[in-house]
Amino acid sequence: MFDLRIGFSAFTIALAGLAHPALAQDRALAFSLTGGAGIAPSYFGADDYRVSPAGRLGFTGLRFGSVQLGDPDGPARFVEGTRIRGAFRYIPKRKGSDELAGLDDVDAALELGLGVHHSAEWWEIYGDLRYGVIGHKAVAGEIGANLIYRGAEGLTVFAGPRADFGNARFARTYFGVTDSEVAALPPGSNLEAYRPSGGFHSVGLEIGGYYPLSADWGVSGTVRYDRLRGDAAASPIVKQGSRNQISAEIGLTRHFNLRF
Template sequence: MLDDHMIRPLLTAATALALLTSTSAAAQTGLSFTLRGGVAAKPGYFGSDELSYGPDLAVSNLQVSLMGRDFGGGAPGYGLGMRGSFRYIPERSADEYGELAGLDDVDASLELGAGLGYTSSAFEAFADVRYGVIGHESLVAEVGADAVFRPLGGLTMSVGPRMLFGSEQYSDTYFGVSAAESAASGTLAAYEADGGPVSAGVELGMTYDINQDWGVDGAVRYDRFVGSAADSPIVEQGSDEQLSLRIGVTRNISLGF
């Protein structure tokens, strides 16, 4: 059940969306993007076997328009182009999960980065690299591809594989157990995670355009930890299979300079 501290961000996002309803179409020089606000269910931490429910906020289709030229993931047309990428990872606290007793807390992280994307009428692919500018301060890379279907007017469905890679520092942050943590835990063996492939999975997505500004966006994603992450004591006592779901309202926003 959503409690007050989960509901407040949703109300704030809804208010922000409402205030932006009068935003005009993209100017020749400006910035445009899609803002999504909704709810999500996903594991409380990497390796958890229980779902946690909370708000879901995201920005996508970031596009910069300069002197009549468009750059970024929101640029119209098909082909190869640059795209922005970011991910937020919530804090992991041993106080919230009894099975993590003895482990140090892991601060929330914000990853920012960029990548290349390819779009056609029936196929999309991307490759992104991100850095934890807040939190884990390490590198990750994510690749994916989708088959795209448009069964009805305004409705777009996509399905395809995903794979995440992480540096040694990233993997050790979320999957490693130090000797001191192992001793404090009493149940988790000391473990040093290596960099490389972290997870592989598949995502099924759906978007419905209500009009040119508003829409509904949802997705179901299944991931399975691989390599060093799968061998982590944290994952072995929880689950190496991770399911996440989200649904939200989207708003296309254009800001002219």
């Protein structure tokens, strides 16, 4: 399983090198943190929306002596070439009363992981893999691609397709209905138990932009459309909501370039 502890272990090694002058010849770590707010469906398959905090962690590069990942000396965003980056997602708690009376609540989840990202001058592709360290304890991820427009004063606009996936445990957590839940439904309910399989559960399109405010700060925003598919679309939870999922985020980004 991938999680951010893998990426942070390299950071820990670099810090440990401060106590060893022989290792302190050429070290650098570059990353970014984005914090802001987003609006998204209340749960997977919902037809109503909620506003919640949003954030991202980006890993630009690490150099530790002769070992280098990414480009710690390059520009803060859209570095050309292949690099590893951090990935995380927070999924708010889902109350059973939000869907069908009698369904169990689903606890909030925090997914941590890593991704591989490759950028060129006018396009990029990426893949992220995350694990629910809090909450669902399942594997989820995303693959995507962008066309990129680079304008004056550092403005960057991008757009491209997205596809989200999860293993069977993830699908059962958010799209499944258990026998015990069916038994707890009010008399007369026609809802049947549903046990979905893992795989790609949505495909969509995202459009976004980034504008630097200074060398270390910038503002970003995205608008995204997803359509649930496969076993997720066939879920009774989604059928009483919507397969069409629209979300948006806006945030402030701080870039860090640490030298040791």
